Amino acid sequence: MIQLHALKSYEAAKETFRCVVGVAREHYRICVHHSTSFEEDVLLTTESAYICDSDHPEKLLILTSGMHGVEGFVGSEMINRVITKHYKEMNASKTALLVINFINPWGMKYFRRVNRHNIDLNRNFIHGATPYNAHFYKLKSLLNADWQGKFRLISLIRYYFTLFKCIMDHGVLNTKQAIFSGQYEFPEQIYFGGLKSTSEHENVIDLIHRFTEDSVKQVIHFDLHTGYGPRNELSLINSSYDALNPFLWKRNLKLDHVEISDVHGDLIDYLYLMGKQNHRDCFHTCAEFGTLGHSLYHKFESLRVTILENAIWQGKIESQKIKEKILKKFVNIYCPNEASWWLKAESDFDQLMQNTISYFNL
Structure with missing residues (x-):
């Protein structure tokens, strides 16, 4: 076949x-x-x-x-x-x-x-009733890809710093639940x-x-x-x-x-x-x-690529070279x-x- x-x-x-x-x-x-x-x-x-x-x-x-x-x-x-x-x-x-x-x-x-x-x-x-994701909006600094820049190393540092701050403010479980469980208020955002x-x-x-x-x-x-x-x-x-x-x-x-x-x-x-x-x-x-893997690192790395892929489709990333790298990694995560x-x-x-x-x- x-x-x-x-x-x-x-x-x-x-x-x-x-x-x-x-x-x-x-x-x-x-x-x-x-x-x-x-x-x-x-x-x-x-x-x-x-x-x-x-x-x-x-x-x-x-x-x-x-x-x-x-x-x-x-x-x-x-x-x-x-x-x-x-x-x-x-x-x-x-x-x-x-x-x-x-x-x-x-x-x-x-x-x-x-x-x-x-x-x-x-x-x-x-x-039944549409669930309300109370913590999703509080993570906007992370999910809006405000940490994204022209240089990969700087972007990585900014991403994990922003993620760490979200976890410190809201806790690991609330952060994870807020991101991955789904949301129904922001059509341009992930999930x-x-x-x-x-x-x-x-x-x-x-x-x-x-x-x-x-x-x-x-x-x-x-x-x-x-x-x-x-x-x-x-x-x-x-x-x-x-x-x-x-x-x-x-x-x-x-x-x-x-x-x-x-x-x-x-x-x-x-x-x-x-x-x-x-x-x-x-x-x-x-x-x-x-x-990828089952650790918290792999989950948050998958999240990083997902946020960036969405940012491309929302017109927030202009560099063609950066787009190609992100999309290649995104596709390889799922196929x-x-x-x-x-x-x-x-x-x-x-x-x-x-x-x-x-x-x-x-």
């Missing part, structure tokens, strides 16, 4: 996915393919496929990818592996497969995490969750509703992401609504790293609340392929170039899928 990391473009990834779905259509009784475009650009589409051999499946495995556009290159590769390899190991008469790929096609096309309106889609799935549901949000929920048959008693869902967690390791970030604690999932799926999410407006929390209303047995989780990283990611994901098939009896 063609390796997407050798074809790093949205168009190449979409063409490969469509070819994979075309082959699946020849092997399964049901194979429904959908393309959905948003706003004026009909060439930027979210692609989905529903595959099964039964009109009344008992179980449904869902994989979603590309919520953060630039992360979709890794996610799409893993989705292709499930369709071409792992679904053959499942009972297609009992278990249906739903994949939703390139959720944020604009972000993937332009190598951004956010959509064209600077909305972080995985902060956009709000159930903006939007003021209302996006078209991409509504499309994902509509597809999941449409293909979750009444016969389905159990739903297993992996939302695929990159960037967070120990480098060269696959982690699960579970919802706080999950019934089992992280230790049990480590044992059940034979993983070393399982955590609980503290992000506002993420997809897995939203689907848990929906699933409880439908009285279904559900397991929704975020699978993270780690790229590494190293062949060894990809081999480990594919191996870890294969193991996760095999353990999932066995544990859930798919």
Whole structure:
């Protein structure tokens, strides 16, 4: 199979996915393919496929990818592996497969995490009142990239000095929570969750509703992401609504790293609340392929690059040379170039899928 990391473009990834779905259509009784475009650009589409051999499946495995556009290159590769390899190991008469790929096609096309309106889609799935991020505004000196200058060393010193001051004023936990949990007041800033549901949000929920048959008693869902967690390791970030604690999932799926999410407006929390209303047995989780590392330093270094990438799109950085360096590092955080990283990611994901098939009896 063609390796997407050798074809790093949205168009190449979409063409490969469509070819994979075309082959699946020849092997399964049901194979429904959908393309959905948003706003004026009909060439930027979210692609989905529903595959099964039964009109009344008992179980449904869902994989979603590309919520953060630039992360979709890794996610799409893993989705292709499930369709071409792992679904053959499942009972297609009992278990249906739903994949939703390139959720944020604009972000993937332009190598951004956010959509064209600077909305972080995985902060956009709000159930109930919009949460208020009380500390976010207090970090404006850090988040506005006021520390950025022409010389990298000076910029680094200014950044970490500003960060240290924020931590001293507000504490490590408040600073971390304020930055990463999402915010809903500043559209030009990072981690903006939007003021209302996006078209991409509504499309994902509509597809999941449409293909979750009444016969389905159990739903297993992996939302695929990159960037967070120990480098060269696959982690699960579970919802706080999950019934089992992280230790049990480590044992059940034979993983070393399982955590609980503290992000506002993420997809897995939203689907848990929906699933409880439908009285279904559900397991929704975020699978993270780690790229930088798990220490505070790596988190804050990733934050620095994210702030700078956003500053470029907000027109705050003029030097073309500086822009190119920042964007190269930003893309490599979410889609590494190293062949060894990809081999480990594919191996870890294969193991996760095999353990999932066995544990859930798919």
